[in-house]
Amino acid sequence: MPRLVDRLPADDRTNGWSALLPARLPSAPLQGDLDVDWVVVGAGYAGVAAARQLARLQPSASIALIEAGVVGENASGRNSGFAIDLPHTPGTSAEATEQGRRAIRIGHFALNELDGLVKEHAIACDWEKSGRYHVAVTHEVAAQTLKNYAANLDTWKEPYEWLDQKKLQDRLGTNYYRAAIYTPGTYLLNPAALIRGLADSLPAQVQLFENSPAIEVDLDGPSPLVRTALGRIRARKLILAVNAYSQSFGVYRERQMPILLFASLTPTLTESQVAMLGTDHTWGVTPAESIAGSTLRLTRDRRLMIRQGFEYSPTLRTTEERRTKAKAMNLGLLRRRFPQLGDMGLEHFWMGWLAVSRNHAPAFGQIAANAFAASCCNGSGIVRHTAAGMLIADVAAGRENPLIADFLAQGTADYIPPRPLRDIGVGLTMMWDMWRGRAER
């Protein structure tokens, strides 16, 4: 049955990462009718990885990749730029550590893919294996969450270093954190540059159409159909890779929740400000308290980045008032960490949406006879959704890959009651999580 896509992404042109890059000419929008073997909807990490994998598996197949906006301006280009190798499994049960092992295999697979592509295509995205500080602000979170994480890392035989407040002060230039676990495998990068580079290096058999939102789809027919404002694509098979926007296609509506996050970049710090920071020339911090906490970076070009805020956002829109508050919060939290830097301002402030499920499991698989979806990233999608994109292409093309079992072992996103009941339950739970973890902000 044809279905109108009821909510499209809207680019507010605020993404700080792409503002630092040279201008890029988007590919032309879809015009007219096209018949192809495959259509992939959404050119984020999942969609681009799916299209590339399909091209590898079927070198003579025709593949169309359609993107509502411009590559790099949605979540894939707006995130904090951590390509994370390890899961954050908080539990220490045998099941949780085994899940962790599976997630590590998936993480290594996708990171190898990304590392290979960055090198092969000389993608200039500040790609650097800087590692990651997983931090606790309070003694309680250090003693519980970080200790549990250390136990997991021991079990997985993953290298790490435990740092106290003094060592963190030396390395990062802030005494805000009580303790951290440093793991060396995370890459830091400019996400807009990475996703642009990945999309622009797709094989020639993939036709990318930007500024081409799917406004109507028929997922159920023998040949799925996608309609845009100026064209129409009929395909043998379709892959939906729109993450938070899946609900607009009527897909996984009762399994995933759109979440809104806010991020900011300072101007380049002066030489004297840099001298007041620590010994690491570039670093990344992720919060042990993942919902309430803040992600932080010192970028290669000497800017501080902060990502804070995690709120249920069912309409995929927000208000100017909310943005103003979030921006003030970003700045206040930065100044609290680095009072020595004086009256620091923000050069860029933006927001982005991702999708989470109640049980942190993905929404992934076949959604109709000839349609498949990779959705619900639960954060960490640079790596996880590169894997999801490649694996959904394998599933759709009927290729066996043992990593599919690892991916599926995460389970399927749990059912959540529909709105408006959900708005009350989820909204309250998240507000409670934010309030409970407020000391970790």
Ligand SMILES: Cc1cc2nc3c(=O)[nH]c(=O)nc-3n(C[C@H](O)[C@H](O)[C@H](O)COP(=O)(O)OP(=O)(O)OC[C@H]3O[C@@H](n4cnc5c(N)ncnc54)[C@H](O)[C@@H]3O)c2cc1C
């Ligand atoms: C502020 C922020 C910070 C984050 N930090 C990190 C981080 O440091 N590390 C990390 O790994 N992850 C991070 N994430 C999460 C990460 O960005 C996502 O997991 C990732 O972008 C998911 O990739 P995706 O391709 O599945 O979805 P998306 O990146 O959302 O891509 C989906 C694409 O589908 C397109 N689309 C939607 N509707 C339509 C339509 N109707 N027609 C055509 N196209 C459509 C969208 O325009 C979009 O380009 C962060 C996210 C945010 C918002």
